[in-house]
Amino acid sequence: MPKTIETVPNISEGRRKEVLQEILSAVASEPGGARVLDLSSDADHNRSVLTLAGEPEQVRRSVLRLFEIVLSRIDLRSHAGEHPRMGAVDVVPFIPVSGATMDECVQLAREVGDEVARRFSLPIYLYEEAATSEHRRNLADVRKGQFEGLGKKMQEARWKPDFGPTEPHPSAGATAIGAREFLIAFNVNLGTPKLEIAEKIARAIRHSGGGLRYCKAMGVALKERGLAQVSINMTNFRKTPLHRVVEMIRSEASRHGVEVVGSEIVGLVPNDALLAAADFYLRLESFDPTQVLENRLSNPGE
Amino acid sequence: MPKTIETVPNISEGRRKEVLQEILSAVASEPGGARVLDLSSDADHNRSVLTLAGEPEQVRRSVLRLFEIVLSRIDLRSHAGEHPRMGAVDVVPFIPVSGATMDECVQLAREVGDEVARRFSLPIYLYEEAATSEHRRNLADVRKGQFEGLGKKMQEARWKPDFGPTEPHPSAGATAIGAREFLIAFNVNLGTPKLEIAEKIARAIRHSGGGLRYCKAMGVALKERGLAQVSINMTNFRKTPLHRVVEMIRSEASRHGVEVVGSEIVGLVPNDALLAAADFYLRLESFDPTQVLENRLSNPGE
Numbered sequence: 001m002p003k004t005i006e007t008v009p010n011i012s013e014g015r016r017k018e019v020l021q022e023i024l025s026a027v028a029s030e031p032g033g034a035r036v037l038d039l040s041s042d043a044d045h046n047r048s049v050l051t052l053a054g055e056p057e058q059v060r061r062s063v064l065r066l067f068e069i070v071l072s073r074i075d076l077r078s079h080a081g082e083h084p085r086m087g088a089v090d091v092v093p094f095i096p097v098s099g100a101t102m103d104e105c106v107q108l109a110r111e112v113g114d115e116v117a118r119r120f121s122l123p124i125y126l127y128e129e130a131a132t133s134e135h136r137r138n139l140a141d142v143r144k145g146q147f148e149g150l151g152k153k154m155q156e157a158r159w160k161p162d163f164g165p166t167e168p169h170p171s172a173g174a175t176a177i178g179a180r181e182f183l184i185a186f187n188v189n190l191g192t193p194k195l196e197i198a199e200k201i202a203r204a205i206r207h208s209g210g211g212l213r214y215c216k217a218m219g220v221a222l223k224e225r226g227l228a229q230v231s232i233n234m235t236n237f238r239k240t241p242l243h244r245v246v247e248m249i250r251s252e253a254s255r256h257g258v259e260v261v262g263s264e265i266v267g268l269v270p271n272d273a274l275l276a277a278a279d280f281y282l283r284l285e286s287f288d289p290t291q292v293l294e295n296r297l298s299n300p301g302e
Numbered sequence: 303m304p305k306t307i308e309t310v311p312n313i314s315e316g317r318r319k320e321v322l323q324e325i326l327s328a329v330a331s332e333p334g335g336a337r338v339l340d341l342s343s344d345a346d347h348n349r350s351v352l353t354l355a356g357e358p359e360q361v362r363r364s365v366l367r368l369f370e371i372v373l374s375r376i377d378l379r380s381h382a383g384e385h386p387r388m389g390a391v392d393v394v395p396f397i398p399v400s401g402a403t404m405d406e407c408v409q410l411a412r413e414v415g416d417e418v419a420r421r422f423s424l425p426i427y428l429y430e431e432a433a434t435s436e437h438r439r440n441l442a443d444v445r446k447g448q449f450e451g452l453g454k455k456m457q458e459a460r461w462k463p464d465f466g467p468t469e470p471h472p473s474a475g476a477t478a479i480g481a482r483e484f485l486i487a488f489n490v491n492l493g494t495p496k497l498e499i500a501e502k503i504a505r506a507i508r509h510s511g512g513g514l515r516y517c518k519a520m521g522v523a524l525k526e527r528g529l530a531q532v533s534i535n536m537t538n539f540r541k542t543p544l545h546r547v548v549e550m551i552r553s554e555a556s557r558h559g560v561e562v563v564g565s566e567i568v569g570l571v572p573n574d575a576l577l578a579a580a581d582f583y584l585r586l587e588s589f590d591p592t593q594v595l596e597n598r599l600s601n602p603g604e
Contacts, residue, residue: 263584263585263587270596278544281580292576293572
C-alpha cells in the first residue's frame with residue numbers, strides 16, 4: 001500500500017474568485033505535488049478550505065507552494081470575516097488516510113513547520129497530535145486573540161511559537177500546523193419526524209453527553225422528507241468506528257419505538273472506515289487488509 | 303479508478319520446481335506486464351495456478367509471455383496427473399476486479415485468443431462469458447476427452463476451435479480462454495459441532511438446492527475447534543453478495559437454535575465486495591464509490 005496523507009489547509013480568503021483561482025492553479029500544477037481533490041469557499045466566513053492528498057513528499061511540496069502563493073496574495077491587515085483566524089494560511093492539519101501512521105503525520109507537521117518558518121519568517125504553532133504541550137493541543141486556544149491579538153500573545157512564554165520569530169508576520173500573522181485523524185461527516189436518518197427523539201439520541205451517543213469518545217452529534221429535522229436525523233462528526237473512526245455509532249443509535253432509537261431508516265456519508269470517507277464496518281457485520285475472523293486484492297496491487301514492496 | 307483485471311492461468315506442471323521457477327521469473331520480469339500475486343502448485347494434480355492482476359494491456363503482455371515460456375518447457379505427451387487437462391497452458395480466465403467490465407474481459411479473451419493462436423499455431427476455445435455458443439460455456443464440456451482425445455474431438459463441427467488450426471498443437475494441445483466473475487472462497491462458522499446442521503444449511507443456501515443463484519456450499523466439520531462450518535464458493539459477488547449469504551445462513555441457523563460465530567475469507571477478495579457489505583449493513587443511502595478517498599486518488603481523469 002502506498003502511504004497516503006490528506007491535508008486540508010484553511011486559508012483566509014473566501015471572496016476574491018480570481019485570487020482563489022490563482023492559488024488553486026499554483027498548487028495544482030506544482031511538479032511532484034499532491035492531488036487537489038477539492039476547494040470550498042465561504043464568502044461570509046471569508047475563508048476557503050483546500051483538500052489535497054498524496055504521498056508525504058507530494059503533500060510537503062504542495063503545502064510549501066501553497067504558503068508561497070498565499071503569502072504573496074493575502075494580507076490579513078485588510079481581512080474581515082466571521083470565522084476566527086490568525087494567519088493568511090490559518091490552519092494546516094495532516095491526516096493519515098492509508099498506509100501512513102499518525103506519527104508520520106506529526107513528523108511531517110514538524111518538518112513543514114520548521115521549513116515554512118525559515119523560508120517565510122512566519123511563526124508556527126504545532127497543534128492537536130503535533131502539539132508540544134497540552135495547552136496547545138486545542139486549535140481554538142491556539143487561535144484565541146486572533147490576528148489582531150497575536151503580537152501581545154507571543155510575548156507570553158507559554159505562547160512562544162514552536163518555530164520562527166516571536167513576532168507575527170506583518171501581513172500573514174502565524175499558522176497552526178498539526179496532525180489529526182480523518183473527520184467523517186455521517187448522518188443517520190430515523191423513521192420519525194420527531195426532532196426531540198433525534199436530539200435525545202444525539203445527547204446519548206456524543207462524548208460531551210457521556211457517550212462515545214470520538215463522536216460529536218446533534219439532532220436535525222429533515223422537513224421535506226418528514227424525518228429526524230442524527231447528524232454526526234466522527235473525529236477518530238479507528239477508535240470510534242462507524243458500526244458502533246450506528247448500533248448505538250439503533251439501540252437508543254428502538255427504546256423510542258423508532259427504526260434507523262438510512263444513513264449517509266457527507267463528502268469523503270477512507271476505504272479503511274468502510275472495510276472495518278464490513279469486517280464487523282460479516283463477523284470476519286482474522287481478516288487481513290492484504291487480502292484485499294487492490295491493496296496487493298498498490299504495494300510496491302511485495 | 304484504474305481498470306484492474308485479474309487472470310489465473312492454469313498450467314500443466316506442478317512437480318518440476320526449476321521449470322516452475324523459470325516460468326515464474328519470465329512472467330514476473332516481462333516489461334510493462336501485470337503484477338504476479340501468487341503461484342500455487344499441486345504435485346498430485348501436476349498442475350499450477352498463477353495469479354496475476356493489472357491493467358488490461360499489462361495482463362495481455364504477461365499472458366503472451368506465459369504462453370511463450372510454457373510452450374517451450376512443457377510437453378503434454380509426457381504429462382500425467384489427476385486433474386483433467388487438454389493444454390500445456392490449460393485454462394486462462396480473465397476476471398473484472400475494479401473499474402473494468404465483464405465485456406472488457408470478454409474482449410480481452412478474444413484478442414489474446416486470436417493472437418496466441420496466430421503466434422503459436424495453437425487451437426483456442428473461448429469459454430464461460432466469452433463462449434461463442436452455449437455448449438462451449440462450461441469448461442468441463444470443453445475439456446472433455448482431454449489432451450489425448452483432442453484430435454478426434456476437433457473433427458466434429460461443434461468442436462472446431464474458435465481460433466487457430468483444427469488439429470491439436472503436438473506438445474501443447476489446446477487452451478480454453480474465457481471470462482468470468484471473481485470467485486470468493488468464504489466460510490461461515492456455526493456455534494455448534496453438529497456437521498448435519500452445517501450440511502442442512504449448505505443445501506438450503508446453494509443454487510443446486512434451490513438457494514442463491516451464484517452460491518456453491520457444503521458442510522465441513524472443524525474438529526479441532528469443535529465447530530461446524532458452511533464452506534462457500536461465491537461465483538458472482540455482484541449478483542449474490544456476501545451479506546445476503548451471511549444473513550441467509552443466520553436465519554437458517556437460528557431455526558436450529560444455532561448462532562453464526564464467525565466467518566473467514568480464504569485468499570483474496572475485491573474491495574468492492576466488502577464495500578457492498580458496509581453499504582448494506584450501515585444502510586447507506588445513495589452511496590457513491592467516488593466518495594471513497596482512495597478511489598479519488600487513483601482516478602487519473604479527475
